[in-house]
Amino acid sequence: MRPQELQASLQSIDGWKRICKPFLLILGGAKKSFAKWSTGAPKGVYTNHTLAEFEHEDSKYAIYAFCNQRELNEAKLAELRSAAAGVPLGTVRYESLSYSGLEPWRGQGGSLADENGSIAALGSLEQGLFVYPVADGIPHPLVVYAFCDGAHCIFPVPAKRL
Helix, strand or coil: CCCCHHHHHCHHHHHHHCCCCCCCCEEEHHHHHHHHHHHHEEEEECEEEEEEEEEEEEEEHHHHEEEECCCCHHHHHHHHHHHCCCCCHHHHHHHCCCCCCCCCCCCCCCCCCCCHHHHHHHHHHCCCCCCCCCCCCCHHHHHHHECCCCCCEEEECHHHHC
């Protein structure tokens, strides 16, 4: 699915129900995400780029990047991949999340990433470049972004839900 197709489907709650599946006992991800999306601005669906992958025992992690202002070129992606490869596994594990819907990105004021100046610091808010880790070992080719309630919110969409 292309970003434009997914974005068009998110104009209704049914589009969110298709991509937001409950994680453990967390329910209402689709409803909450649709509400945030509906009021968010700016918002969009973007290509998610895998920067680095990590494994620890039976758990898999990845660092992703997307830009909400333009496409990332190969030179920038190579630079980001090099930087991401140098992130210690402990940092990746500590900062990683599993997403069940549109949730705050952990790279702004008072967050764990801000305090440690780590993975999120590889990006640049001024350039619309977001870098973040995910803890589920599933490819996430697209990411939904919305600025809502004063926060940058993201939902990396698992490939199996597209």
